[in-house]
Amino acid sequence: MAKVTPDLRDNSIRTLRDVLEREDRWVKVHAAEFLLELDYPDRVEETFLRELDRNGEEPEYRIGIWRVLAKATYDPKAKARWISRIREVFLDPDAPDRLHAVETLAKLGVTVPAGTESSKARTERDAFEGVAAGDDAMTPFARWVLVNSDPNHDDALLGELLASEDARIRGLAAYAIRHLPAISANTQKALTSAAEAEPEDSEWRVHLACAMAIHGLPDTRDKWTAELRRRATSGETSQRYQACQTLARLATGDDMELLTGCLGASEADVRSAAAYAILRVGRRASHFMTALDWAVIGLYAAGMLAIGWYYSRRTATTDDYLLGGRNMNPLSVGLSLFATLLSTITYLAFPGEMIRYGPMVLAMVVAYPFVALVVGWLMIPFFMRLQVTSAYQILEMRLGLGVRMLGSIFFLSLRLLWMAVIIYATTDKILVPLMGLDSSATPWLCAVLGVITVTYTSMGGLRAVVVTDVIQTLILLGGAVVTIVLVTVFLGGVGNWWPTEWPAHWPEPKLYDPNERITFFAIVLATFTWWSCTSGSDQMAIQRYLATRDVKAARTVLITTLSANVLVNLLLTLVGFSLLAYFRLNPHLVPDGRTILGNADQLFTQFIALALPAGLSGLVVAGLLAAAMSSLSSGVNSSCSVITVDFIDRFRRSRENELDHVRLAKYVSVVVGAVVVLLSAYVGSVQGNLFEVTYKVVNLITVPLFGLFFMAMFVPWAKGWATILGAATGMTVVVTINFWKELTGSSGGISIFWAMPLAFVAQTAVGSVASLVPIGLRREKL
Numbered sequence: 001m002a003k004v005t006p007d008l009r010d011n012s013i014r015t016l017r018d019v020l021e022r023e024d025r026w027v028k029v030h031a032a033e034f035l036l037e038l039d040y041p042d043r044v045e046e047t048f049l050r051e052l053d054r055n056g057e058e059p060e061y062r063i064g065i066w067r068v069l070a071k072a073t074y075d076p077k078a079k080a081r082w083i084s085r086i087r088e089v090f091l092d093p094d095a096p097d098r099l100h101a102v103e104t105l106a107k108l109g110v111t112v113p114a115g116t117e118s119s120k121a122r123t124e125r126d127a128f129e130g131v132a133a134g135d136d137a138m139t140p141f142a143r144w145v146l147v148n149s150d151p152n153h154d155d156a157l158l159g160e161l162l163a164s165e166d167a168r169i170r171g172l173a174a175y176a177i178r179h180l181p182a183i184s185a186n187t188q189k190a191l192t193s194a195a196e197a198e199p200e201d202s203e204w205r206v207h208l209a210c211a212m213a214i215h216g217l218p219d220t221r222d223k224w225t226a227e228l229r230r231r232a233t234s235g236e237t238s239q240r241y242q243a244c245q246t247l248a249r250l251a252t253g254d255d256m257e258l259l260t261g262c263l264g265a266s267e268a269d270v271r272s273a274a275a276y277a278i279l280r281v282g283r284r285a286s287h288f289m290t291a292l293d294w295a296v297i298g299l300y301a302a303g304m305l306a307i308g309w310y311y312s313r314r315t316a317t318t319d320d321y322l323l324g325g326r327n328m329n330p331l332s333v334g335l336s337l338f339a340t341l342l343s344t345i346t347y348l349a350f351p352g353e354m355i356r357y358g359p360m361v362l363a364m365v366v367a368y369p370f371v372a373l374v375v376g377w378l379m380i381p382f383f384m385r386l387q388v389t390s391a392y393q394i395l396e397m398r399l400g401l402g403v404r405m406l407g408s409i410f411f412l413s414l415r416l417l418w419m420a421v422i423i424y425a426t427t428d429k430i431l432v433p434l435m436g437l438d439s440s441a442t443p444w445l446c447a448v449l450g451v452i453t454v455t456y457t458s459m460g461g462l463r464a465v466v467v468t469d470v471i472q473t474l475i476l477l478g479g480a481v482v483t484i485v486l487v488t489v490f491l492g493g494v495g496n497w498w499p500t501e502w503p504a505h506w507p508e509p510k511l512y513d514p515n516e517r518i519t520f521f522a523i524v525l526a527t528f529t530w531w532s533c534t535s536g537s538d539q540m541a542i543q544r545y546l547a548t549r550d551v552k553a554a555r556t557v558l559i560t561t562l563s564a565n566v567l568v569n570l571l572l573t574l575v576g577f578s579l580l581a582y583f584r585l586n587p588h589l590v591p592d593g594r595t596i597l598g599n600a601d602q603l604f605t606q607f608i609a610l611a612l613p614a615g616l617s618g619l620v621v622a623g624l625l626a627a628a629m630s631s632l633s634s635g636v637n638s639s640c641s642v643i644t645v646d647f648i649d650r651f652r653r654s655r656e657n658e659l660d661h662v663r664l665a666k667y668v669s670v671v672v673g674a675v676v677v678l679l680s681a682y683v684g685s686v687q688g689n690l691f692e693v694t695y696k697v698v699n700l701i702t703v704p705l706f707g708l709f710f711m712a713m714f715v716p717w718a719k720g721w722a723t724i725l726g727a728a729t730g731m732t733v734v735v736t737i738n739f740w741k742e743l744t745g746s747s748g749g750i751s752i753f754w755a756m757p758l759a760f761v762a763q764t765a766v767g768s769v770a771s772l773v774p775i776g777l778r779r780e781k782l
Helices: 006-022 025-037 044-055 061-072 076-091 098-107 119-132 138-149 156-161 167-178 185-197 205-215 218-233 237-250 253-263 268-282 291-312 318-326 330-341 344-357 359-386 393-399 401-435 439-491 520-537 539-546 551-585 600-611 616-651 658-680 690-698 702-714 720-738 740-744 752-770
Strands: none
Touching: 006 025, 006 044, 006 253, 006 268, 025 044, 025 061, 025 268, 044 061, 061 076, 061 098, 076 098, 076 119, 098 138, 119 138, 138 156, 138 167, 156 167, 156 185, 167 185, 167 205, 185 205, 205 218, 205 237, 218 237, 218 253, 237 253, 237 268, 253 268, 291 439, 291 616, 344 359, 344 401, 344 551, 344 600, 359 393, 359 520, 359 539, 359 551, 359 702, 393 401, 393 702, 401 439, 401 539, 401 600, 401 616, 401 658, 401 702, 401 720, 439 551, 439 600, 439 616, 439 658, 520 539, 520 702, 520 752, 539 551, 539 616, 551 600, 600 616, 616 658, 702 720, 702 752, 720 740, 720 752
C-alpha cells in the first residue's frame, strides 16, 4: 500500500497555498477551508480580509468571504458577527444570494432552537421553516439547518426530498445528507432508492454517489466508491471536485496514484480537492504501542495487585481497613490525597486547557495558601476532635439523621459519577486509540480497568490505597517529565517551544468579567471554593485526615497535597506548551478528522503513540492509568466507608465480630466497583472540553454537599430542615448556571466558574435565614 511521503505532503500543502494566493472567488474559498480544516491557517485570514476590502459587497462571493472569516477567527464574538451578517442576508427576502447564505449557515452548523421566547429567534425559526416547506434550491439547506437544530438530529426532513421529481432537489438533499455524521435506516433506504434510480448522465448523480459511498449499506459502499474514483478522473470540473472531496474521507494508500494524478489537473478546484484528500489519507496512518510497552503496563498492574495482596494479610479491624489504623505517615497520606484528586480527567484536561485557552487557569495556585489557612486551621481541628469514621456522622450529631442521609447520598452520587467518568475517559481517550480498537471495545476495557483497581482496593483497604497512590504519583510525574524532555529534544531546545508571544487563539487575560469564560478572579475564587468544599465535606479527603494521629499530621497531609498539586500544575502547563508547539509544527500528525484546538484534550495521547520510544510509551500510559486508578481506588474505599458506616451500621440491629465486619466492608467495595463499571458503560454522552465537563458535571454536587458541613460547623443556630432547604437552593443555582444554555436555549449567562461560589452564597444565606424561623429543634453546637 502506497504511503503519503514527506515530499508528497509538502507538494500538497504548496498546492493548497498556491490556489489560495493565485485563484479567485469560490476556488479560493475552498482552498482556504481545506487549509483551515487541516490546521494550516497561515495567511488565510489575512488573505480574506484583503478580499473583504476588495469584494466584500459582491453578492454571492461575499458569503464565501464571511464564511472563511468565521472559520478563521479564534474570537467567538468575531465569529458571531460574521455569522450574523450571513444570517441577515438569508432573512432578507430581496437578497440575491439567499441560497448561498442558507447553505453556509447549514455548513457552519448554525441552529435555530424551538420553543424559545425571543421574538427575534421565533422570527428566524419561522423563516427557516417557511423555506423548508418550499420546493426550490434553498429547501434542502433550510431543512439541513432544522436537522442540525433538532436535539435528536432527525433526518427525515432531508430523506423526504430524495423522492422529489426535481433532480436538483434530490441532488442537494443528498449533498446535505452526505455531511451528516450518521443517518437513520429510513433515510438510508430512501437514499439507496434515489441513487439507484438516478440516470448515469444526470449532473446531480455525483451527489447521490458521494452520499452512498459514505452512508450507503455497507455491502454497497465499494461500488459507489469505485464510481467516485471514475468521476474524479473524468467529467466536468464540479463533479471531479465533489468526487475528490468525498474520497478525502474514504481513500486509502491504494488511491495515491489516482489522487496524485488529480494533483496535476488543470482545474484549480480539482487540484485543491486532491491535495486535501492526500493530506487526509496521510493522517489515517495507524500508530499503536509495542509489545514492550504493554509489558511495562502489565508489570505495573501486577505490582498494584501484589500490594493489595500484601496488605490484605495485615488488616484485622474495620479501622485498619477504612482508616489505616489512624496512624499513617502524613507525607504518604498527603501524596495519596493529591493522587486521588488528580484524576485522569485532570491529567489530560490541564495540558488540553493550556493548548486551547492558555495559562490563565494557572492562576488557581494563588488560591492554595488561602485554602491551607481555612481548611488547616478551621476545618481539620473540628474533624480530628470528633474522631469519626464517616464524615457524615458529624451531620447527624449536629443537624439530625435527615441531613446525614442527604450528605451521604450527595457524596455517593458525586463520587459514583466521578469514578464512572474517569474509567470511561481513561479507556475511551487513552486505551482504545492506542490499541487501535473500535469504540465498541470501550465497555470491556472499562471492566478490566475497574476489576484490577477494585481487586487491590478491596483486598488491602486504605493502606494499599495509600501505598499504591504514592507509587502512582511518582509514575505520573515521570510521565510528564519524559514528555517535556522528548519534545525539547525533538524541537531542538526549550526556546523552540516556550511561547514568546500570546497566540491569537488564546483569549486575552482579564482580571474580572462575569461573562467571560475564565478570568483571574473567577478561577481563584472557583479554586478556593472547590478545595474548601472538597476538603471540608468529601469523605475521600476527610478520611485521609482521620487516618493520621493528630491535627499537626493532618495539616501536613493538606500542605503536602497542595504542594504536590502546584508542582504537577506547573509540569502539566509545560506539557501543554510543548505539545502545542510540537503539533503546530507537525499538524500532519493530528489524526484525521481532528484538529489541534478542537481535540486538544487528546493530543497528549497522540504524542505518546507517535513520538515516544518503545517502553517509554508504556511508562507514560502507566502514568495516565495511575492517575485513574489512584482516584478509583480512593473513591471505592471512601464510598465503602460511607455505605458501611452511614447505611449498614447505622440501621443494623446487631454487629458481627471485627473479622466479619472487615469481610462485609470488602464485599461492599466489590459492589461499589461493579456499579461504577456498569455506569461507565453509559457515560458516552459526556462531551466537550474535559476541564469544562469537570466543572459542569463532576463538580455539580460539590457545593451543596459542603454547604451541609458549613451549616453544621459554623452556624450555631442551624436547623436540619433549613439546612436541607438551603441545599436545594444551592443545587438550583449551580444547575441553572452550569446548564443555562440547555435550560433556556440562550447562549448568554455567566461563566460556569462562578457557579460554585454563587451557589455557596445562596445555600448558606437561605439556610442561615431559614434557621431563624421558630420551627423545629435546634441542637447544641459540637
